[in-house]
Amino acid sequence: MECRRSLIEERLKSRGYKLTKQREAIIKVLESLNDRLATAQHIFERVVETTPGTNFSTVYRNLDLLVQEGLLRKTSFGQEASYYELVVTDDHHHHMICKECGRIRCIDYCPINDMPLQEDGFMPVDHKLEIYGFCKECLKNIDLLKDERGRERE
Numbered sequence: 001m002e003c004r005r006s007l008i009e010e011r012l013k014s015r016g017y018k019l020t021k022q023r024e025a026i027i028k029v030l031e032s033l034n035d036r037l038a039t040a041q042h043i044f045e046r047v048v049e050t051t052p053g054t055n056f057s058t059v060y061r062n063l064d065l066l067v068q069e070g071l072l073r074k075t076s077f078g079q080e081a082s083y084y085e086l087v088v089t090d091d092h093h094h095h096m097i098c099k100e101c102g103r104i105r106c107i108d109y110c111p112i113n114d115m116p117l118q119e120d121g122f123m124p125v126d127h128k129l130e131i132y133g134f135c136k137e138c139l140k141n142i143d144l145l146k147d148e149r150g151r152e153r154e
């Protein structure tokens with residue numbers, strides 16, 4: 001983690017930016033996430049805890065800068081707010097999105113090379129893959145609902 005932070009610092013320096021308190025706080029928040037992804041609002045709320053006095057637009061501007069410098073990735077899923085995550089070298093991956101609670105999880109797997117695309121003389125250069133479904137927690141609730149409905153009918 002420390003190692004990554006100094007890499008980020010070096011990268012910013014080489015572009016003429018400093019690793020300011022706010023930028024460092026943003027990176028720390030993103031490093032601490034279980035699901036790796038967070039919205040600007042969520043990041044802002046966490047940054048304020050460690051760096052009081054930070055306003056939302058500062059966080060937002062810094063997020064944009066870090067995206068522009070290739071240190072963060074910004075992804076949006078449908079109508080939802082955009083999500084940010086740290087870019088790790090060679091970490092191309094995909095996402096599973098729960099249709100019920102909106103939770104997004106990263107899948108460290110890419111099926112593109114297993115697809116018979118080249119057989120057709122096609123050369124893929126980019127792709128997006130988002131898998132929609134229900135997370136474990138929501139499935140439990142859905143099962144409970146079904147149980148209740150079943151009981152009502154009896």
Ligand SMILES: [Zn+2]
Pocket residue numbers: 098099100101102103134135136137138139
């Ligand atoms: Zn869910």
Ligand SMILES: [Zn+2]
Pocket residue numbers: 036037085093094095105106107
């Ligand atoms: Zn991800």
Ligand SMILES: [Zn+2]
Pocket residue numbers: 092093094109110111112127129
């Ligand atoms: Zn992929």
